[in-house]
Amino acid sequence: MxxxxxxxxxxxxxxxxxxxxxxxxxxxxxxxxxxxxxxxxxxxxxxxxxKDISLYLADHQDSTLPLADLFLQIHAKFNGVLPLEPKKAADAELFAIIADVVPNYDSDRVFASDIKKILSWYLILFTHVPELFPAKAAKAPKAEKVETAEKEPKAAKKTAAKKATK
Missing domain, CATH: 2.30.30.730 (SH3 type barrels.)
Known part of the structure; x- marks a missing residue:
């Protein structure tokens, strides 16, 4: 990040x-x-x-979570589709979302306006700078490798059979 x-x-x-x-x-x-x-x-x-912004955590007085790590956690949970619109959401909904992503955030020092900004920034970054977030690995290429591995012995058998008949 x-x-x-x-x-x-x-x-x-x-x-x-x-x-x-x-x-x-x-x-x-x-x-x-x-x-x-x-x-x-x-x-x-x-x-x-x-890069210099972080979220307060309740673990210790100086404990914080860097914004980059928070964005990755939000991305892992929601993958670019938030269940609400940050600017129109009620404070209780915002606190529920952040508690779902980071259960140990400091509720005394993190305000609803902070959460609105963080979620809005996440959506902007996900839309306009998608290279910040890891892509989900697809399982289809592994299946193709298995199929091609099965086809190779058959092809080898055919060429061996052609050589034997000549």
Whole structure:
């Protein structure tokens, strides 16, 4: 999940942005959506790189779960299809979803607005940066190998039979 070093949230702006390169007065960013709009963000603007964000856990005072690991857990549970829309969901539904994914999250320090952001970011990343998430392994190629292995001896028998008749 090293790609999260290039993805950031800009305070006061919706969505996520890909950090392209620094300038003398700030950074050039590109929106992570179909529009791919580029803009310059000034140095006074608060930019949070997703790699540096984590979720509080109740295990210990300093215990946290990095956002990359949280996204992988959400992906393993829901595979890109959340049972609700984060922006329209009730707080109780949001807390139920996060408790289902991370049962030991710190309910005192994690707010519904945080969960909304995390789930919205997950959907954006799943849609526009799918290479962040592992693809499910298909079992069909293994079955094909078994079939071809069975066909090879038959083909060898046919060639042996042709040589014997000649």
């Amino acid at each position: 090293e790609l999260l070093n290039e993805v950031a949230h800009i305070s006061g702006k919706p969505g996520l942005f890909k950090v392209l390169k620094p300038t003398r007065t700030g950074v050039i960013v590109e929106t992570l959506d179909a529009a791919k709009q580029k803009s310059v963000v000034g140095g006074q603007t608060r930019i949070s790189v997703l």
